[in-house]
Amino acid sequence: MKKSKGRVLGEGKYLRLLDRDGWEYVERHSIRGIVAIIAITADRQLVLVEQLRRALDARVIELPAGLVGDLAGAEHEDLAVAARRELLEETGYAATRLEFLFHSPLSSGLSSSLITFFRAYGLKKIHAGGGDESEDIVVHEVPLAEADAWLAAQRVRGCYVDPRLYVALHLAARD
Template structure:
């Protein structure tokens, strides 16, 4: 992005609000490569999802396992390594490898963040998951066949469903290779 005419309106520890011409948007101060989203399906044809409280939306959100490419695994950690690490931390499942299936902007009208989607291959459950000590993550294993109804039921209970979950379902059901 051309930042020559970029005015910083406010800078925080992790984000900053900027203006370019008449356009205001948020930039990540950390994780310039963005975030990873992991599409992981067990041998039992269950999509792995996580649930956690998200203060910006004031409630719990059902999401794909995900994380920022911010060097938590070391300064030279690749997006692929981030995906593998985050999958295990959040869900308790280890994978043999990941395969990138998409990269694109998260919310191009308000943020410069990009997401890279990976399909996790050859899953093995190695722990209960739940994230790091600072996180409160609930792991869900949802049958691919029942996922749309399950997600609708969670929404009826008042939970939010991140729209990227539906992209995960698309890849899990239409592109299983």
């Protein structure tokens, strides 16, 4: 199937709205990619982040994740380098090894973005985490055996839970 180039309908600092053959979608035009990291400590704690997401005006429980190539001077940043950077920045953990898992559509009906998943091994706590000055991130370390109940409690508390966490739990069960 031939893919036509989208016609630009509008553009902001980070996002572009396009139309391709009557289908409107969004693309991020100022990045190389998006990464998400499945980080599990040696004592089987899943490392998660909680942050306010302005588009939802709500707090969301998520995997550590971030943009690739969005920093000045690092526009050609490698995906794995970005994954290490985001893991350390958001959670305070450094990994001795990263394993590429897969690429996946972020929201295939709305966006052209793909997210790249990595599994982090050999975690070492370097600092408290919490993100950069523009972020308000709370780090959670959740025992894998209690993760389903913990996530349910977060929903009751009023947080949204990113569905990618359930993919992470499925993959963690295979370890």
